Amino acid sequence: MTSGTGETLRTRKQRQTREAIHHAALRRVLDEGIDNVTVAEISAEANVSTRTFFNYFPTKEDAVLGLPEEIADDDAIEAFIDRECSSGDLVTDVSHLVRSVFAVTPNGETFERIREAMTRHPQLRRRQLQRVTAIEQRLSRTVAGHLRTDHRFSDGDVDVDDAARVIVMVCSSAMRLAIQNATRNDAEAGSAETAEHAFDQAVELLRKVIRKLQ
Structure with missing residues (x-):
């Protein structure tokens, strides 16, 4: 099934998960500093497991920048x-x-x-x-x-x-x-x-x- 934008349901969910992790990482790093933020904390804010985090981003730095795996x-x-x-x-x-x-x-x-x-x-x-x-x-x-x-x-x-x-x-x-x-x-x-x-x-x-x- 595709949405009005041409995305499949799976693709849309993947994009939304990636964006949630990215925005959580960016917010926390701007608020707390990169050395004070962990992958576990970013994952918790994005409501995903750390395993899911690493499915999308290899490092917290990549998550802040929005760079995919x-x-x-x-x-x-x-x-x-x-x-x-x-x-x-x-x-x-x-x-x-x-x-x-x-x-x-x-x-x-x-x-x-x-x-x-x-x-x-x-x-x-x-x-x-x-x-x-x-x-x-x-x-x-x-x-x-x-x-x-x-x-x-x-x-x-x-x-x-x-x-x-x-x-x-x-x-x-x-x-x-x-x-x-x-x-x-x-x-x-x-x-x-x-x-x-x-x-x-x-x-x-x-x-x-x-x-x-x-």
């Missing part, structure tokens, strides 16, 4: 490899791949609270960088596999692995710009439509910039 969406990666959702434009396709594996974009208030937590506790910023780097490395390997089948990269003029890393990093910038734009207006920050529109605008801007530079 899995570092990438295997379904999205497989769809990209199989060209199931190809638009015919590599920048667009990689941008959407990057977005899909970075989980749900937080709304404006949550985004600001996460930034506040990272400012107070530098280990959160380091953890975020570690996880983002791990995701980008995996995506780079996926994109490199795609480039090896692209005749434009068959002449050996550029290193395919390096090219893939550049593409992923550039496309990641579209997602970061979209987050900034979507959270700029507090009145609309929580809107999924606003986030989607901001992302589409960022990708289109990226494509225009690339065309102008050619």
